[in-house]
Amino acid sequence: MSKLTIALDIMGGDHGPPVILSASLKAIRQHPDFNFILCGKQEIIEPVVADLLPEQRARVTIEHCEDVVEMGDAPAFALRNKKHSSMRRIIELVESGEADACVSAGNTGALLALAYYFLKTLPGIDRPALVSAMPTASQHKVFLLDLGANVNCTSETLFQYGVMGSVLAQEVSGIEKPRVALLNVGEEDIKGNAQVKIADQMFRDAEALNYIGYVEGDDIFTDHADVVVTDGFTGNVALKSTEGLAKLVINEVKRQSQMNLLSRLMARIALPLLKSIYNRVNPDQYNGASLLGLRGIVIKSHGNASADAFYYAIHQGMREAKMGIPEKIKSKIETVLLEQL
Amino acid sequence: MSKLTIALDIMGGDHGPPVILSASLKAIRQHPDFNFILCGKQEIIEPVVADLLPEQRARVTIEHCEDVVEMGDAPAFALRNKKHSSMRRIIELVESGEADACVSAGNTGALLALAYYFLKTLPGIDRPALVSAMPTASQHKVFLLDLGANVNCTSETLFQYGVMGSVLAQEVSGIEKPRVALLNVGEEDIKGNAQVKIADQMFRDAEALNYIGYVEGDDIFTDHADVVVTDGFTGNVALKSTEGLAKLVINEVKRQSQMNLLSRLMARIALPLLKSIYNRVNPDQYNGASLLGLRGIVIKSHGNASADAFYYAIHQGMREAKMGIPEKIKSKIETVLLEQL
Numbered sequence: 001m002s003k004l005t006i007a008l009d010i011m012g013g014d015h016g017p018p019v020i021l022s023a024s025l026k027a028i029r030q031h032p033d034f035n036f037i038l039c040g041k042q043e044i045i046e047p048v049v050a051d052l053l054p055e056q057r058a059r060v061t062i063e064h065c066e067d068v069v070e071m072g073d074a075p076a077f078a079l080r081n082k083k084h085s086s087m088r089r090i091i092e093l094v095e096s097g098e099a100d101a102c103v104s105a106g107n108t109g110a111l112l113a114l115a116y117y118f119l120k121t122l123p124g125i126d127r128p129a130l131v132s133a134m135p136t137a138s139q140h141k142v143f144l145l146d147l148g149a150n151v152n153c154t155s156e157t158l159f160q161y162g163v164m165g166s167v168l169a170q171e172v173s174g175i176e177k178p179r180v181a182l183l184n185v186g187e188e189d190i191k192g193n194a195q196v197k198i199a200d201q202m203f204r205d206a207e208a209l210n211y212i213g214y215v216e217g218d219d220i221f222t223d224h225a226d227v228v229v230t231d232g233f234t235g236n237v238a239l240k241s242t243e244g245l246a247k248l249v250i251n252e253v254k255r256q257s258q259m260n261l262l263s264r265l266m267a268r269i270a271l272p273l274l275k276s277i278y279n280r281v282n283p284d285q286y287n288g289a290s291l292l293g294l295r296g297i298v299i300k301s302h303g304n305a306s307a308d309a310f311y312y313a314i315h316q317g318m319r320e321a322k323m324g325i326p327e328k329i330k331s332k333i334e335t336v337l338l339e340q341l
Numbered sequence: 342m343s344k345l346t347i348a349l350d351i352m353g354g355d356h357g358p359p360v361i362l363s364a365s366l367k368a369i370r371q372h373p374d375f376n377f378i379l380c381g382k383q384e385i386i387e388p389v390v391a392d393l394l395p396e397q398r399a400r401v402t403i404e405h406c407e408d409v410v411e412m413g414d415a416p417a418f419a420l421r422n423k424k425h426s427s428m429r430r431i432i433e434l435v436e437s438g439e440a441d442a443c444v445s446a447g448n449t450g451a452l453l454a455l456a457y458y459f460l461k462t463l464p465g466i467d468r469p470a471l472v473s474a475m476p477t478a479s480q481h482k483v484f485l486l487d488l489g490a491n492v493n494c495t496s497e498t499l500f501q502y503g504v505m506g507s508v509l510a511q512e513v514s515g516i517e518k519p520r521v522a523l524l525n526v527g528e529e530d531i532k533g534n535a536q537v538k539i540a541d542q543m544f545r546d547a548e549a550l551n552y553i554g555y556v557e558g559d560d561i562f563t564d565h566a567d568v569v570v571t572d573g574f575t576g577n578v579a580l581k582s583t584e585g586l587a588k589l590v591i592n593e594v595k596r597q598s599q600m601n602l603l604s605r606l607m608a609r610i611a612l613p614l615l616k617s618i619y620n621r622v623n624p625d626q627y628n629g630a631s632l633l634g635l636r637g638i639v640i641k642s643h644g645n646a647s648a649d650a651f652y653y654a655i656h657q658g659m660r661e662a663k664m665g666i667p668e669k670i671k672s673k674i675e676t677v678l679l680e681q682l
Contacts, residue, residue, distance in 0.1 A: 137592050148526050151534045185489050185577040193492040193574055217581025221589045233534055234575050236526040240558025241579040242586040248562045249590060251478050 003035045004321045007090035007099035010040030011068045012106025014304045021048045023310035028056050034318055037099055039063045039086040065089050069106050075113035087111060091118045094296035101297035101317035105305050112149055119294040122326060124333035128293040129161050136223040143169050143227045147289055148236035155198035158229055164292040165227035166209055167332050171323045177210040181225035184214040208335050288313030297321055344376045345662045348431040348440035351381030352409045353447025355645045362389045364651035369397050375659055378440055380404045380427040406430050410447050416454035428452060432459045435637035442638035442658035446646050453490055460635040463667060465674035469634040470502050477564040484510050484568045488630055489577035496539035499570055505633040506568035507550055508673050512664045518551040522566035525555040549676050629654035638662055
């Protein structure tokens with residue numbers, strides 16, 4: 001069996017190539033069953049990979065890319081004017097079949113635009129979605145989508161998100177019949193906007209999915225569902241606002257620790273515990289949002305990811321490549337569409 | 342000067358009349374400058390108010406109401422079939438001018454429908470909005486609206502929410518020029534859906550408001566803005582999902598405290614600190630969502646409010662009555678509309 005190949009955008013991310021390269025070396029060393037294509041400036045990459053053992057170095061290809069997509073570049077600008085960017089190159093490698101998955105911590109909008117333009121969506125899928133795992137009260141994770149790929153979603157798109165999320169929960173978490181829920185403002189049937197109500201009916205009619213109905217925002221974290229579906233506007237706000245609250249909790253501990261002696265003592269003693277809580281709820285730790293629904297695997301890492309966090313995103317790409325997630329989604333959507341005939 | 346009057350729905354809430362009455366007695370005792378009308382079943386209310394001193398009892402009127410709006414009643418059902426409900430009566434009392442504000446912990450949908458039907462919106466306001474204060478990293482609070490009154494919002498509605506939120510922040514928090522922000526999925530101008538983009542332009546053109554542009558979900562809690570405007574679907578999800586995360590944090594502490602001895606010790610010592618954090622971030626503590634934009638003051642308490650939380654909601658109603666919030670909104674929206682001529 002030939003090895004699977006992962007293409008990495010070395011130039012993306014807030015902390016620059018050193019952090020991305022450090023994570024990449026870790027992946028190369030720990031996963032002898034994968035090949036890696038590192039895209040970016042040769043003069044930056046070359047000296048770093050020199051540290052690898054010959055067996056490791058043999059699994060690495062460097063593709064020199066002259067251009068860099070900057071964090072502030074508009075997606076259309078990146079598409080038109082940065083034809084030799086590392087971000088574009090990793091997508092092209094997936095498109096041509098030279099790579100089985102790609103990972104970037106760069107500009108989200110540009111990555112979405114490039115991925116959508118070159119890879120196109122799978123048959124039966126209108127729009128790609130960004131999905132990530134979130135913590136729950138139990139040890140299970142919940143997949144929330146869309147996290148911001150599409151701010152306007154039709155009922156059909158929401159339904160397709162449910163199909164894609166279900167495949168991911170099945171393959172990645174090994175859940176036989178993932179519980180799929182639709183995010184709404186109330187559990188009563190009368191609530192919700194028109195798109196949500198129609199999507200609800202579509203889900204009810206789809207026997208190939210284990211649809212459990214509506215959930216509210218607080219149920220994301222209660223292990224009620226394995227997949228929670230919403231539009232990209234709401235999903236992004238839900239992700240970011242919970243991230244904001246998690247940060248507020250930590251800041252509150254810091255503030256308290258500067259107050260009276262008792263508070264300071266309590267905060268001091270509890271700091272490891274509080275950090276463990278923060279790590280559990282902090283979305284940074286769930287790094288590696290998958291761009292689902294395309295004819296290829298694209299993983300978006302947090303821009304400010306640490307080396308550990310970027311390694312996790314690479315790992316996510318390797319897992320999806322092994323499982324052939326796009327083919328599984330294609331097959332599932334065909335089953336669901338046939339059901340509707 | 343004649344006393345202001347608050348009408349209370351004694352029958353609403355998950356915990357029933359005892360909790361609501363306990364909060365009501367506290368308000369009656371602590372605020373000799375207010376009259377109170379208690380609406381609900383006379384036989385339940387009468388024995389409880391008997392405990393009041395004569396001066397206190399003299400400020401209380403009981404209005405017997407035969408019907409009770411149940412938590413599961415559809416809004417249209419409550420409107421048509423519960424003509425003698427305590428919830429309807431408190432709204433009628435505000436409509437007739439007999440009360441200056443009303444407070445209920447009952448069924449949200451029914452309360453919104455009754456309030457909208459009887460009180461109507463102020464001139465220049467299309468739809469009412471639910472607004473509540475949320476914690477921030479500093480000691481300032483931020484007003485988030487809409488929390489679920491309208492799941493579909495036009496740009497005009499979003500703009501009007503900004504005007505209403507600005508008035509509330511000015512009057513309740515005493516901020517001279519409240520910073521008004523629009524919730525979006527990114528700070529770049531290119532992001533967001535059509536309604537948000539048009540609303541952004543409307544805000545930019547309104548000189549009577551201190552508009553600061555877009556904020557993302559995590560900025561709700563960073564004291565970037567005094568007022569954050571969004572549609573009722575997104576606002577509700579943001580509120581509930583942060584509430585869900587706050588509960589997850591507490592549950593995680595409980596779980597950790599059952600693990601190894603060190604964790605148990607840390608959790609034990611830190612419990613008061615963790616509870617203080619929870620109390621600070623738990624939206625229950627910010628009880629009393631105002632239904633803004635109507636020709637009268639309606640306060641919605643959390644259904645599962647404790648006596649202390651319901652007291653806080655009454656307090657919110659008293660504060661808004663003293664400040665004449667509806668008149669202030671009416672005057673501000675006139676200023677803004679004149680600007681547009």
